[in-house]
Amino acid sequence: MSTHAFEPKILVFSTNIISDPGIDQAGMSHINYPSSSRILRVPCSSMIRPEFIIHAFESGFDAVFIAADGGDCPYLSDCSVRTARNVQRASEMMKENGIDQSRLRMAGICSVCSDAFAKGVKSLYDITKGLGPVRSEGHDRAS
Amino acid sequence: MKCRQEFKLTEGKKERIGVYVCHCGGNISDYVDVKKVVEEIKKGEPNAIIVKDLMFDCADASQSEMIEDIKAQKLDRVVVAACSPKLHEATFRNMAKRADLNPYMLYHADIREQSSWAHEGDMEGATSKALAHVRAAIAYVKSAEPLEKIKSETTHSVLIIGGGIAGLRAAIDLSRMGVNVMLVERSPALGGHVAELGEIYPYYTSGPEIVKGLVDELKGRDNVAIYTNATVMSYSGYLGKFEVKVKVTHRQPGSEYSEITLHVGSIIVATGFDTYRPPKGEYGYGTVKGVVTLPDLVKALGDGSKELIYEGRRIREMAFIYCVGSRQKPPEDGGHANLYCSRYCCNAATSQALTIHRRFNNVKIYHLYRDMRTYGRNELMYEDAAKGGSIFIRFDEDHPPLVAEDGDRCRVTFWSSLIENQPVDILVDLVVLVTGMEPRQNEELNRTLSLPAGSDGFYKEIHPKLRPVETNITGVLISGTAQAPRDVRETLSSASAAAAKAASFVLKNELELDPFVAFVNPQACEAHQECIKECPYGAIELVEELGKKARVTSAKCKGCGACVAVCPTGAIQLKGYTNMEIKSMIEELAR
Amino acid sequence: MTELPEEAYDVLVIGGGIAGMEAAIDLGDMGFKVALVEKEPTIGGKMLLLSKVFPTLDCASCISGTKTSTVSHHPNIRLLTYSEVAGIERVDSGFVARVTEKPRYVDASLCTSCGECEDACPIIVPNEFDFGLRGRKAIYIPFDTAVPKNAVLDLDNCIYCMQCERVCPADAINFLQVPKAHTLRVKAIILAVGFKLFQAEKKKDYHYGEYPNVLTSMQMDRVVAPTRPYNAVIRPSDGKEPQNVGYVLCTGSRDRTVGNPRCSQVCCMYSMKQAQLIMGSLPTADITLYYMDIRAYGKGFEEFYRQSRDMGVKFVRGKVGKIEQKPDSNLTVYYEDTEGSGGMRKADHDLMVLSVGLLPNTEVAGLFKNVKLDLDEIGWIRIMNETRSSVQTNIDGVFAAGCATGPKDIPDSVLEAGAAASQCAAYIRGASASITAHEVPAGI
Ligand SMILES: Cc1cc2nc3c(=O)[nH]c(=O)nc-3n(C[C@H](O)[C@H](O)[C@H](O)COP(=O)(O)OP(=O)(O)OC[C@H]3O[C@@H](n4cnc5c(N)ncnc54)[C@H](O)[C@@H]3O)c2cc1C
Numbered sequence A: 001m002s003t004h005a006f007e008p009k010i011l012v013f014s015t016n017i018i019s020d021p022g023i024d025q026a027g028m029s030h031i032n033y034p035s036s037s038r039i040l041r042v043p044c045s046s047m048i049r050p051e052f053i054i055h056a057f058e059s060g061f062d063a064v065f066i067a068a069d070g071g072d073c074p075y076l077s078d079c080s081v082r083t084a085r086n087v088q089r090a091s092e093m094m095k096e097n098g099i100d101q102s103r104l105r106m107a108g109i110c111s112v113c114s115d116a117f118a119k120g121v122k123s124l125y126d127i128t129k130g131l132g133p134v135r136s137e138g139h140d141r142a143s
Numbered sequence B: 001m002k003c004r005q006e007f008k009l010t011e012g013k014k015e016r017i018g019v020y021v022c023h024c025g026g027n028i029s030d031y032v033d034v035k036k037v038v039e040e041i042k043k044g045e046p047n048a049i050i051v052k053d054l055m056f057d058c059a060d061a062s063q064s065e066m067i068e069d070i071k072a073q074k075l076d077r078v079v080v081a082a083c084s085p086k087l088h089e090a091t092f093r094n095m096a097k098r099a100d101l102n103p104y105m106l107y108h109a110d111i112r113e114q115s116s117w118a119h120e121g122d123m124e125g126a127t128s129k130a131l132a133h134v135r136a137a138i139a140y141v142k143s144a145e146p147l148e149k150i151k152s153e154t155t156h157s158v159l160i161i162g163g164g165i166a167g168l169r170a171a172i173d174l175s176r177m178g179v180n181v182m183l184v185e186r187s188p189a190l191g192g193h194v195a196e197l198g199e200i201y202p203y204y205t206s207g208p209e210i211v212k213g214l215v216d217e218l219k220g221r222d223n224v225a226i227y228t229n230a231t232v233m234s235y236s237g238y239l240g241k242f243e244v245k246v247k248v249t250h251r252q253p254g255s256e257y258s259e260i261t262l263h264v265g266s267i268i269v270a271t272g273f274d275t276y277r278p279p280k281g282e283y284g285y286g287t288v289k290g291v292v293t294l295p296d297l298v299k300a301l302g303d304g305s306k307e308l309i310y311e312g313r314r315i316r317e318m319a320f321i322y323c324v325g326s327r328q329k330p331p332e333d334g335g336h337a338n339l340y341c342s343r344y345c346c347n348a349a350t351s352q353a354l355t356i357h358r359r360f361n362n363v364k365i366y367h368l369y370r371d372m373r374t375y376g377r378n379e380l381m382y383e384d385a386a387k388g389g390s391i392f393i394r395f396d397e398d399h400p401p402l403v404a405e406d407g408d409r410c411r412v413t414f415w416s417s418l419i420e421n422q423p424v425d426i427l428v429d430l431v432v433l434v435t436g437m438e439p440r441q442n443e444e445l446n447r448t449l450s451l452p453a454g455s456d457g458f459y460k461e462i463h464p465k466l467r468p469v470e471t472n473i474t475g476v477l478i479s480g481t482a483q484a485p486r487d488v489r490e491t492l493s494s495a496s497a498a499a500a501k502a503a504s505f506v507l508k509n510e511l512e513l514d515p516f517v518a519f520v521n522p523q524a525c526e527a528h529q530e531c532i533k534e535c536p537y538g539a540i541e542l543v544e545e546l547g548k549k550a551r552v553t554s555a556k557c558k559g560c561g562a563c564v565a566v567c568p569t570g571a572i573q574l575k576g577y578t579n580m581e582i583k584s585m586i587e588e589l590a591r
Numbered sequence C: 001m002t003e004l005p006e007e008a009y010d011v012l013v014i015g016g017g018i019a020g021m022e023a024a025i026d027l028g029d030m031g032f033k034v035a036l037v038e039k040e041p042t043i044g045g046k047m048l049l050l051s052k053v054f055p056t057l058d059c060a061s062c063i064s065g066t067k068t069s070t071v072s073h074h075p076n077i078r079l080l081t082y083s084e085v086a087g088i089e090r091v092d093s094g095f096v097a098r099v100t101e102k103p104r105y106v107d108a109s110l111c112t113s114c115g116e117c118e119d120a121c122p123i124i125v126p127n128e129f130d131f132g133l134r135g136r137k138a139i140y141i142p143f144d145t146a147v148p149k150n151a152v153l154d155l156d157n158c159i160y161c162m163q164c165e166r167v168c169p170a171d172a173i174n175f176l177q178v179p180k181a182h183t184l185r186v187k188a189i190i191l192a193v194g195f196k197l198f199q200a201e202k203k204k205d206y207h208y209g210e211y212p213n214v215l216t217s218m219q220m221d222r223v224v225a226p227t228r229p230y231n232a233v234i235r236p237s238d239g240k241e242p243q244n245v246g247y248v249l250c251t252g253s254r255d256r257t258v259g260n261p262r263c264s265q266v267c268c269m270y271s272m273k274q275a276q277l278i279m280g281s282l283p284t285a286d287i288t289l290y291y292m293d294i295r296a297y298g299k300g301f302e303e304f305y306r307q308s309r310d311m312g313v314k315f316v317r318g319k320v321g322k323i324e325q326k327p328d329s330n331l332t333v334y335y336e337d338t339e340g341s342g343g344m345r346k347a348d349h350d351l352m353v354l355s356v357g358l359l360p361n362t363e364v365a366g367l368f369k370n371v372k373l374d375l376d377e378i379g380w381i382r383i384m385n386e387t388r389s390s391v392q393t394n395i396d397g398v399f400a401a402g403c404a405t406g407p408k409d410i411p412d413s414v415l416e417a418g419a420a421a422s423q424c425a426a427y428i429r430g431a432s433a434s435i436t437a438h439e440v441p442a443g444i
């Protein structure tokens, strides 16, 4: 596969109350971001198991973007801290599996933070494009 | 892959799925090839009994069509692919209910805001994204289980801890709503601080009158039980069913105290504040004669005398020094300081100055302040005090005034930028330290309830705007100055607000809670207890009788799922977002 | 006008800002049936338009968004937007309210909020929800987070070109709609009509409306919001990023010359908030606040003030006398120094923000027909006996909350709304409650 034709697949974890509306807002404002992104919503970003992230890479995603609740989480005032800790764990697991850690990114996305979201996904897309498909990395070893 | 194998096992079940892809009159279909999505699903998903594209999924006619399909084709799962679920998920869940389908067997996939509108001009990209989202939704409903709102009985009673004006106000509201109220007050009398105050700003009513007004409203109400000289000893249970043990000390000789057990559905903590006590030497407190605190002054003014005399000293000139014990500088060594503003004090001090101007002739008052925070209409008191003969002088936090003894008077030295920072001395008969509020010392109660406090030491709400009276312990609410410094009116507001919340828990005798709560698969639980540590709501416990397994109390769970992320074995999961549901969606999204 | 049959509710809440929404949700959660009437085409009030909100700097839409969606889906809440209360009469122990629902000329049950009509409409007028900073069409969706999210046609500006009707994929445009007259029979009422902003034009020496680079704080809150009109923090005259912003606090407050001697309670805090947000977007910008006293009195406020100083926001104690525009559209501020060496001084800025005060919505008194609602000297709804209740008006069964009774920040508005809900519930249940006997110790 030539890197030229390569379209990185990005899994976005969003949250029902905060970041998913922020991602909607990007659509409403017709702000474009890579269409190879896929969005999966959960109640709160602190529930994302590191295992889910690894599962995404195993299933063929080239990158994962955590659109976290940030300081606006309706459940937990320290949501960012918890999410960051879990993401760090996932990142370590990626390292163990030989997956480039820059394929994983977390950012607090508020319910109208469409720009921040679009910029974040685009830059992750660009980075991943440079890295090539995840299957070229340690994934084979991982499964 | 592991998940797919799990899938194969359930494939025999033969789900009957209905899939409805919306055009949104072109808003979706202009950039998403809706027909292609439908064809792909038909091709790839044998259990999708019905796959349709509709001009508007949300239209009444479309909903009726879905209901007919669900009934005629015995559909047990439905996927709606349309706009954002924030707009219409509730619409479609109601539709499912009308079709006698469990509303949680429906998944609403977003293919407008997150597909067609986000990827205009990229038909291929938008279509494959929409298709992936629909496939993931199908994967979700395949592993979904019917969920029901969690119903839990509640005791029709509320316990209020603290009988200051906050506790009294909450008691009145709840009692009038028909809720049984038990009020526990530690001291022998009701009314808290207000009972000891003289005239209160800006109403010119005396503290005892205010307390009497509230207590009178409670009198004769037969659903209120008030226990004075009483404290909470222990508590257990959860929202709807708390059991609280209270110790009541008796005044009569003989029986020293009795212990009572109360059963309540919710608890309101209204334990108030302590006034700041300056350490010896702060602005001459305790070392210079004639230096008193604001509460001391208020008490002295309460006696109705014609002349202003304090401890034998006739007061002709006096000074207020503001922000004592409030707005303190963060100490360099990281030690404790009251960084916050105590809110009531600028108003209370100017109002006391007004009272003095009104009652006694020719008393000169200096106000040494940092920022005059007579917010709102209290500004008028500030204006009036200035007109009435008060002199306002501003000082900087880096140059606080000094207080020293000077014969039988006090000498106050201050620096003002307006006089080029030269020290100025004034001689006064009385120095009033405008002392702030502090969190109430309440070790016993804090140990019993383990309510979290903020960095300022006052009890902490979950969110000042979203859940302003709720705490980490579901069903235990905070109000009044136990939460933050406040004046009378603001205290009454927060007390009533807590009463409203408590009423929403207990008024209906039965609570309906969202089904999205954590649950434990006991087979997989290895008692690592990570979830217990992670849960800020104390909703999870280790149960020995189950053979050391974690167990969730649904009534305490808020459904964040933080526990899910940390479980080493995946034993604890969230209803509606199980690990299986999420993983199977990930797989479909990756296709 | 279509007359609709009478409907009965427990409570009528007037005003769908944060206070009205909170009160309606609290009552709905307790099991009462509530009608919520909002005069604008969307609920949310001022808060939904704000950027981030002090003192925690959480995003305003994230917080109000959960409330707007709860209100719109709540089984016990009937929402009437774009509706005006024509009159309220006391009848027996309750009230009868006549409410006129204005025609949107868009069938809300068909509209999918796609915005095609907006794109097609040729008429542009200033957008009131952006306080004139941006235009909107004659047919428009108020803003992205509006609830209900439906288009509304402003007939006053429509030229009947029928473009919207032609492009609407849902055939939702209906020029034949007429007003609907609702008659609501209720047991109690909560007034949550909020506030009005001080009209900055009245401070003539500040030249608001004349100098392009003099904005109000409400406009500035829009400029720093994520949904901001220009998609960047820029000044209006030439689109440049401001490097030196000045704030005039107490514009229209603590000022007898404009008839408002009171303090508006929120301006110090929101000005510091905006300063922090501007510094976030434009890290090299200088921000100066001209103030009399910094009133950071609420929970977490003083800490916020200290944080602002630590971030480098400049605080100058002084009274701004006038603002003058220079040929390059920069501005000179003349102020009386009330701290340093005193006297009149001047300073240059490239953008000035007027921190306008909050004023009452006095029309509320006119809603009542056969009873009289008391307002205070300035026109805020008067609370009868504040040492007893913070929400009871002079009319039995009528409560008030939020900025309807005086300026207030969001946390206090929310608490007051809860209080109104509580006392409203107590009022309604008061007579009929089934009261269980309980032992009461003598001598309380
Ligand atoms: C000097 C001074 C002047 C003031 N002047 C004014 C004024 O002019 N205008 C104005 O509006 N406000 C004024 N205030 C503020 C006013 O006093 C408070 O707003 C009010 O007292 C708050 O009431 P509360 O019920 O929250 O707390 P509190 O008055 O502190 O009452 C709390 C109650 O809880 C009880 N309690 C505590 N712990 C326990 C426990 N563990 N178990 C059982 N019971 C417990 C206490 O005994 C007390 O009765 C003034 C305050 C001070 C100090």
Ligand SMILES: Cc1cc2nc3c(=O)[nH]c(=O)nc-3n(C[C@H](O)[C@H](O)[C@H](O)COP(=O)(O)OP(=O)(O)OC[C@H]3O[C@@H](n4cnc5c(N)ncnc54)[C@H](O)[C@@H]3O)c2cc1C
Pocket: C014, C015, C016, C017, C018, C019, C020, C037, C038, C039, C040, C043, C044, C045, C046, C047, C050, C052, C053, C054, C055, C083, C084, C085, C192, C193, C194, C195, C196, C197, C217, C218, C221, C266, C270, C273, C361, C363, C364, C401, C402, C403, C404, C408, C409, C410, C411, C413
């Ligand atoms: C520039 C600015 C920035 C601010 N920033 C902050 C901040 O950061 N943090 C903070 O805590 N507070 C902030 N505030 C204060 C905040 O805006 C208010 O506390 C809050 O909006 C009050 O809500 P409310 O519901 O009482 O009133 P409003 O928001 O005014 O809502 C009233 C509602 O009632 C409707 N209405 C009025 N009359 C009628 C009628 N007759 N019939 C039907 N409906 C009617 C109105 O259309 C409106 O929707 C700020 C204020 C301003 C001006």
